[in-house]
Amino acid sequence: MDAPGTALLRAERLTRVVAGRAIVDGISVEVAAGDVLAVVGPSGSGKSSFLRLLDRLDEPTGGTVYLGGRDYRALPPRELRRRVGMVMQAPVLFPGTVAENVRFGPAQRGERLPDADVARLLALVGLPSFADRAVDHLSGGEAQRVSVARALANRPEVLLLDEPTSALDDASKRGIEALVTEVVRARGLTCVVVTHDLAQAARLARRVMVVEAGRVRRVGPLEEVLRAEGMD
């Protein structure tokens, strides 16, 4: 069946019950192509669990996700995960060089990302000339940038970001926010970004979903949600 409107990504009563407790509880939300949805909520409210379900790293125990109108359970998992990229809360880089990390995704399909593409991605994330550096001595902000470049190397349609700045100082935080905005604009990416900070959500997204105990408390355009949350 086709999704209504232009939603590229649509969660429908998405649920995950673990040990008798619904950590994600019937979340329905749509993200239009090229749009950014911020997911806000206190720690432990199920934001990461929701994001993991969107990439099918966990199996929904109820509901499902439609990608471009297709139930994502009908897609081979590797294809799904190529099309829906994910940057985890604490970035994990594989041992080796920055370039090897950036090449990881395409290499899984037997493709070698050309040097020029690696350079272009690294320039985009603000790390030109980092290609041959070993990953061991990168700062937290640099590592997060590499993990964004690595996710982008797969040319995803949707990018999921889990608290991309939670481990960073203020300067790197603004840098990553600018990067996300730039990437979304330059690549027409559709993006779901988790944050526990409503102010950050306001800087990044036009639509916001507030979750509480695994449920949607409020979802809508930024201004509406800010007003309703008493923060305009």
Place this chain on the structure above:
Amino acid sequence: MLKGWIEDPTLLGLAQAGVAAALAFAVVLLARRRRIHVEADAAVALVRGLVQIALVGSVLAALMRGPRWTSVPLLAAMMAAAAATSMRRAGRIPGAFRASLAGVVVGSGGVIALMTLAGVIATDLGTLVPVGSMLVANAMNANGLALDRFRGEVQAHVAEIETALALGAAPEETVARFVRSSYEASLIPAIDSLRSLGIVWIPGLMAGMVLTGAPPLAAAIYQFVVLATILSSSALSCLVSTTLIRKTAFSPAEQLVLRGGAAGRG
């Protein structure tokens, strides 16, 4: 001095067991003075161990007089028990028993079959059962080590594995490194035994053969044969079990199921 008093070998054995148990218990009692209380556990273990091995000894004694094919069900039962024991090392990995069983059966069963066909292991019950059981037991230990290491590595690298999955990696690829290190770790005991053979230790089998009057050089070389065969059966076992287990650590939708608590969560 026991030998001078008791002539019946079974009674002599029991008397020796009594002395060994008494000494063990005396040492345990000594520990009481440091307020370490293991005397109940130790007493139960001593009694239980003696009863078990005496029972098995009598069953074996009866079986040894039976036809040659008796060794087949006997070794098969040992393999099933060995698989059940080493499977526990895999923790909550689904399919652990199947992987262990396949590993032990293919590894020790295959090597036993090959070596009897080649005439390296004699087919009489008195040789095949004890030598076979050694191969099964060692395959079990190596298997347990491999599965334990694999579980530990995977649980310590949940975030890395899921990062690779999220980038579109095939599940087997994301754990290939850990399969390799588990396999290598599981073979350390067999390799070290071979390496130190005769220098660090003179194994029980050789000691037994020499004590019963076999020529020492022949006994020594046979001991090497047994250890080399243990290496092949352990290696084959772990190759099979780690290959199987790396698949079952993932769900059909290529999700890591062996995550262990909420590790790697934000």
